[in-house]
Amino acid sequence: MRGVFTLTHSSKKRKSLEKNTGAGYLFLAPALVFYSLFFIYPVIFSFVVSTKRWNMLVPLSRARNVGFSEYSYLLKDQMFLGILGNTLLYALATVSSTIVIALILAALINNAKLSVLWRFIYFTPVVTPQVAIGTIWGYLYRPNNGLFNSILKIFGIKPVYWLTDANVALISIIITAVWAGIGGSMLIITAGLKNIPQDYYDAAKIDGAGPFRQFFYITVPLLSPTLLFLTATGFIGAWQVFDLPFTMGRNAPARSVMTVSWYVYETAFQSLRMGRASAGAFLLFCVIFGFTLIILWLFRRGGIKGYE
């Protein structure tokens, strides 16, 4: 019976191999139409715009061609380089701190009492709108009557100008972003922790390894695929950051917390310089692309075979 079944199955499969090409494209049709309209076309359009001087009020065909002059302008512009620097610093600091803190907390909470409760508490900011988080933290960061400075005062520390000091504002926003992101990374790391066989820890204990050694010699290496995943996806999100700097950085000194997304938004939709905004977007995209390749290469060299 079983034999007959597999036989019909395999011959049927070969048949369906030729058969459902039409059906395949039919089921994909909505996605394919969408991607041509909202992905391929925009990427090409955006690149064309980046070589024009255009304000969106006239048809694109009537816009003046300026070649790559917007790119060379931006690469010499101190303000844009500062914004690019903010975005890089934000992404590096947020992603690395979030993962390190989440890793430690996940390892501590795994198998702890009330672990479900802890995970829920740490996760709540992930479902909270970033705009709301930014506004709440904006109040907590107030220089004179904010909660944080009043806590510092108890310890006799002078008030910090969290969001109005150009040297501190970006760091304050990074702290908020890490606070908001820990729970998400923790959840994914916890899932990774559950996949590590308990035998490894038992064997390590017999060999006399303490909790710290177990963490660095078993947990961290075996989690590297998870950590690579978190790094790669974390950076994709962090490069695009808009909500937090935009809501928290309104009173920050001139552009000390501006990120590329915010710059594109402002240049395109407030100054109506579509060409310059697109060129800025493409410049960061090149950085991101190179960066992603480097991360993948570094992790590969780190000896991760399991991720292939």
Next chain:
Amino acid sequence: MNKRKAMKIFLEVIRYTIIIFGAFWMILPFFWLFSASLMTPQELMSDTPKWLPEKPQWGNYLQVLKKIPILTYYRNSLIVAGSVTLLVILTSSMAGFAFAKLRFFGRKILFSFVLSTMMFPVFIFLIPVYYLMKVFGWLNSYLSLIVPFAVSGYGIFLMRQFIMTIPDELLDCARLDGAKEFKIYTRIILPLIKPALATLAILTFIGQWNSFLWPLIVTSTAQRLMTLPVGISRLSLAFSTVETQHLILTALVYQVVPMVILFLYLQRYYIRGFVLSGFGNL
């Protein structure tokens, strides 16, 4: 031996101290938000920050409804997030079915293409998609907030992974009985992937509910379409006077609470999707 035991207890104490200390900081902003939403403007602005209001001003919650069209924001957010969610689960399950179970020319390349779209940052698309919306004449309608999010690369990926776990034999039996692919999709695939659809639905819904940049751009000229995050973020500009500033925080509670409750209620589905992907914010 005794020394070892003492060491173990010491480490456990440190462990729970860190966990509880962290949890305290996670809760603090939410606690303060709720507490401040019940304060008088004077209490909120006083020089010595208050942790709790002297007398809770529950009236703030009614006052804010009178001053801002929060219900309109709610309605807009519901319409947009709801429609996007429906479209995404439809298009993702269809494309996921094609990638997982149908054989056709170019399947592998198309799937890699779908995956690679997730790497592209949103800011590349702002200008061209806005222009498209303008050309289509959609800038004054919900369509501009909904259609650009109707397909999700992440959703397609998630659905494909789930549908691949359905045995081929099941589909082939139905094919032997003369079922067409459309019938297989509606009668076999959809019922079997219900939990996955729930996961994708809640991830999409929360992501859309919280989405800010695109609605901010589109509704700048069409205020009646404003969603909650845009509407409330505008308050911080409009309500900067002392007498009304406390209402911003009350309005924020209206924005935050539904998502936290929804998450509490559907935690299981949300966490599963989150773990499977890590793309929490798509």
